[in-house]
Amino acid sequence: xxxxxxxxxxxxxxxxxxxxxxxxxxxxxxxxxxxxxxxxxxxxxxxxxxxxxxxxxxxxxxxxxxxxxxxxxxxxxxxxxxxxxxxxxxxxxxxxxxxxxxxxxxxxxxxx
Amino acid sequence: xxxxxxxxxxxxxxxxxxxxxxxxxxxxxxxxxxxxxxxxxxxxxxxxxxxxxxxxxxxxxxxxxxxxxxxxxxxxxxxxxxxxxxxxxxxxxxxxxxxxxxxxxxxxxxxxxxxxxxxxxxxxxxxxxxxxxxxxxxxxxxxxxxxxxxxxxxxxxxxxxxxxxxxxxxxxxxxxxxxxxxxxxxxxxxxxxxxxxxxxxxxxxxxxxxxxxxxxxxxxxxxxxxxxxxx
Numbered sequence: 001x002x003x004x005x006x007x008x009x010x011x012x013x014x015x016x017x018x019x020x021x022x023x024x025x026x027x028x029x030x031x032x033x034x035x036x037x038x039x040x041x042x043x044x045x046x047x048x049x050x051x052x053x054x055x056x057x058x059x060x061x062x063x064x065x066x067x068x069x070x071x072x073x074x075x076x077x078x079x080x081x082x083x084x085x086x087x088x089x090x091x092x093x094x095x096x097x098x099x100x101x102x103x104x105x106x107x108x109x110x111x112x
Numbered sequence: 113x114x115x116x117x118x119x120x121x122x123x124x125x126x127x128x129x130x131x132x133x134x135x136x137x138x139x140x141x142x143x144x145x146x147x148x149x150x151x152x153x154x155x156x157x158x159x160x161x162x163x164x165x166x167x168x169x170x171x172x173x174x175x176x177x178x179x180x181x182x183x184x185x186x187x188x189x190x191x192x193x194x195x196x197x198x199x200x201x202x203x204x205x206x207x208x209x210x211x212x213x214x215x216x217x218x219x220x221x222x223x224x225x226x227x228x229x230x231x232x233x234x235x236x237x238x239x240x241x242x243x244x245x246x247x248x249x250x251x252x253x254x255x256x257x258x259x260x261x262x263x264x265x266x267x268x269x270x271x272x273x274x275x276x277x278x279x280x281x282x283x284x285x286x287x288x289x290x291x292x293x294x295x296x297x298x299x300x301x302x303x304x305x306x307x308x309x310x311x312x313x314x315x316x317x318x319x320x321x322x323x324x325x326x327x328x329x330x331x332x333x334x335x336x337x338x339x340x341x342x343x
Contacts, residue, residue, distance in 0.1 A: 006309030006340050072312075075305065076269040 009068045016065040023058045052106040059102050063095040113137055114194035117158065120205055128205070130196075137188055144191070145172055145183040160209040166255050167322060170257030173200050180259040182322045190257065201273055202263035215271055216258050219279040225286065225302070228294035244290035251285035251330060253323050254278060260317035260327050266310045273306035275329030277317035280308060284330035287337060299338055308334060 029035075036042050045051040070091050078084040113135055122129035135150050145165055152158055161171040165184045172183040175198040177191065188195075203211035229238070261267045261276030275283070283302060286292050302308040308331065317327040 003302040006307070007303050007307040007335075007342065010307075010335070011339070071131050076266070076311070 009071070013065055013068045016061040019061045020065065023054070023061075046106070056102060056106055059099060063099055067091060067095055069101065113188065113191075115147065115151070116194040116196045117151075117209070118198040118205075119158070119208055121157070121207055132194065142187060143184050144176065144186040144188055144195070144197075147188060147195075148172075148183055148197075149326060158209075168255060170255035173257040173259045173262075173305045173322075175199065175201055180263040180320045182257060182259065185322050198252045200258055202262045202264075202268040203258070211258075211262075213258060216256075216261060216276070216278070218257065219261075219275045223275065223279050223283040223286070224294070224298070225282050225287065225290050227289060228297075229291065230293045238291045240290055247288045248285060249289070250325055251288060252280060254281055254285070254325055255323060256282075257322060259320050259322055263320045264311075265314055265316070266312055270306055270310050274310035275302075275307045277311070277331065280299040280311070280334065281325065281327040284334050287334065295337075296341075299334070299341060302334055303338055 036045055046055060071088060074084050074087055078087060113132045115135065116130050117133060118128055119125070119131045119241060125192075133151050133155070135147055137147060138150075141147060141150070142163075145162055148158070148160055148162070154161075160174070160183070161170045162167040162184065165172075165186045167182055170182070173180060174183055175181075176183070176186055177196050180200060182196075197209060199205050199209045203213060206212050237315050256278060258278060261278045261279075264277055267276040275333065280302075287295050287298050292298075311328075311331050313328060313332075315328045318329070321327065323331045
């Protein structure tokens with residue numbers, strides 16, 4: 001598989017989508033079964049090592065999925081290379097900044 | 113029957129306009145092409161391509177009431193009036209319903225639409241089992257009318273970079289051919305952000321193909337072949 005192929009982002013977008021669907025289903029089951037019934041139990045989950053890891057990995061999947069989606073839209077609609085590059089970098093910075101912020105919030109709970 | 117036809121002559125017109133025609137179908141008129149030929153008999157300035165008049169040559173592709181199709185295969189029965197005819201969308205107009213298909217055929221040429229065999233040729237014919245031959249069904253029938261590619265939004269967005277459904281269907285026709293020896297090179301060429309992966313599975317191509325083929329299925333097969341090779 002070539003690093004700069006068309007297949008890598010295409011595959012990543014689908015894998016992250018599958019992961020997020022699975023995560024969403026788990027959340028639905030948790031809510032439906034009342035396993036985390038209130039705010040304090042969700043907070044405790046987020047503060048646990050497993051919970052923080054799941055939340056962070058899910059967010060990385062969202063960021064990856066969103067970046068590839070935004071890139072696809074920009075490739076289709078934004079033709080000037082400089083403008084396209086600027087927008088791609090801006091979106092990357094925005095997503096990275098939000099991921100770093102989440103990392104700072106969850107950092108103490110993450111196992112690494 | 114009322115028809116509203118896109119007219120544009122770059123030598124005399126400032127811009128395109130729609131021209132209305134009324135023509136009464138005669139007893140043996142069955143298809144839209146029959147009406148166009150009838151109009152041509154009294155207005156020879158109207159330009160359109162046609163040749164075989166039976167859905168083989170792919171010359172008379174046009175946009176009929178908002179949907180691409182072949183005039184020779186489109187029955188006049190049931191067509192909403194006025195029948196609005198425009199050139200195939202997304203390609204430069206040469207005149208009236210005639211479009212410049214240079215880009216379309218450049219993409220076709222790029223996928224190397226011929227068998228590439230690296231081994232020395234056999235003494236007699238190249239054998240192919242009935243099962244191997246069956247894999248080409250639904251692929252070799254493409255007549256390159258461009259109805260699919262010019263009805264594909266991805267092709268409209270990137271006509272110079274995205275190969276389009278017709279060229280990709282043809283690409284898979286040679287990937288699927290057991291006699292071809294260049295599958296790896298063909299997949300390498302297609303594994304590109306634009307050439308193949310601009311396809312968003314909108315499936316307009318399959319929806320409008322006048323031959324009932326499924327370019328979107330062929331594109332999916334190419335993606336699967338790429339994936340299988342990577343794994």
